[in-house]
Amino acid sequence: MTPPRVTLIVSPRERFSYTRQSLESILEQTTVPYSLIYVDGGSPKPVQQYLEAKSQEKNFKLIRTDSFLAPNQARNLAIPHVETEYILFVDNDVVVSPNWLEKLLACADETEAALVCPLTCIGQPLGQTIHLAGGEAHIYTETQKDGAIKRKVHEKHYFVNRPVADVQEKLIRQQCEFAEFHCMLVRTSIFEKIGLLDEGLLSTREHIDFCMSVTNAGGTVFCEPESVVTYVPGLNRLDMTELAFFMLRWSDAWEIASLEHFSKKWNLTTNDKYFKKRYDRMGHRRYQGFLRPLVRQVSFGKNNPQLEKVLIPVERSLNRLISDRYANSTQ
Numbered sequence: 001m002t003p004p005r006v007t008l009i010v011s012p013r014e015r016f017s018y019t020r021q022s023l024e025s026i027l028e029q030t031t032v033p034y035s036l037i038y039v040d041g042g043s044p045k046p047v048q049q050y051l052e053a054k055s056q057e058k059n060f061k062l063i064r065t066d067s068f069l070a071p072n073q074a075r076n077l078a079i080p081h082v083e084t085e086y087i088l089f090v091d092n093d094v095v096v097s098p099n100w101l102e103k104l105l106a107c108a109d110e111t112e113a114a115l116v117c118p119l120t121c122i123g124q125p126l127g128q129t130i131h132l133a134g135g136e137a138h139i140y141t142e143t144q145k146d147g148a149i150k151r152k153v154h155e156k157h158y159f160v161n162r163p164v165a166d167v168q169e170k171l172i173r174q175q176c177e178f179a180e181f182h183c184m185l186v187r188t189s190i191f192e193k194i195g196l197l198d199e200g201l202l203s204t205r206e207h208i209d210f211c212m213s214v215t216n217a218g219g220t221v222f223c224e225p226e227s228v229v230t231y232v233p234g235l236n237r238l239d240m241t242e243l244a245f246f247m248l249r250w251s252d253a254w255e256i257a258s259l260e261h262f263s264k265k266w267n268l269t270t271n272d273k274y275f276k277k278r279y280d281r282m283g284h285r286r287y288q289g290f291l292r293p294l295v296r297q298v299s300f301g302k303n304n305p306q307l308e309k310v311l312i313p314v315e316r317s318l319n320r321l322i323s324d325r326y327a328n329s330t331q
Helices: 019-029 045-058 071-081 100-111 164-170 188-194 206-216 240-249 252-265 273-280 284-298 305-329
Strands: 006-011 035-041 061-065 086-091 094-096 115-122 130-132 135-143 149-157 174-176 183-187 221-231
Touching: 006 019, 006 071, 019 045, 019 094, 035 045, 035 071, 045 061, 061 071, 071 086, 086 094, 086 100, 100 115, 100 183, 100 221, 135 206, 149 273, 183 188, 188 206, 206 221, 206 252, 240 284, 240 305, 252 273, 252 305, 284 305
Parallel strands: 006 035, 006 086, 035 061, 115 221
Antiparallel strands: 086 183, 094 221, 115 130, 115 183, 135 149, 174 221
């Protein structure tokens, strides 16, 4: 057999209940030679057992920890085991389509890109609504009236939330400035220049940080929309066995720590709309994925803003308890 040129690294994003569907799509739709490393960070027993059986059946490397892992922590556990020209990072809630990997490799070969992302769609039906088709991400400076120079982040997603059918003719291979870790192909040699992924970024801005680091090291980023994958979020259908991980993954503690680390690392101004928006939306993923579905459940399927308002402080206290407990367990 032809030796593999790429190693797939699958890692947890925010839940575990979509593990089987995601992995089965990868195994069924990937036809080029590849190696696979699966990082299992504290999944529930049934998922752990499934992954153990599957790794033996399909002969791939499984890295298991009993504790939960932040995304970059999980990826960094796998990177030192890679011996191929490329790494393909993919989250455990992504479904891939036919020829997805062939198209990414062809783009990297033909453009000599350091990083290539597919057209990433979101939700059901698969492949119909755009989540990301590349984007812009860079730091710019503004000179204030007093002469002070402020460093700010520019970030723009291409075609976000647009139906694929509406912009199909505009979806062409193009150089861009950032991708997301839902799915991205990376030239392994770039890590010799920038080191491993930054584990100070626990839950947010890790993709922007990585792409800007790649660009600063002289690498280029491309989007190849002929490769299509779909990120399937778990909002409104979380399994209770994965709730603690979901709550930790999007905890206020992890998000605040990530934003502070990101701003300090890149010497950024934090009193602008870019950071204000993120602090104002703190906890919104937990409200969408846990609190609001819970309120609808106890309100016989109806929205209940009054009850939700009462429960928000309770949810925040629970969230602090979960993040504090995790922090104490890892000291």
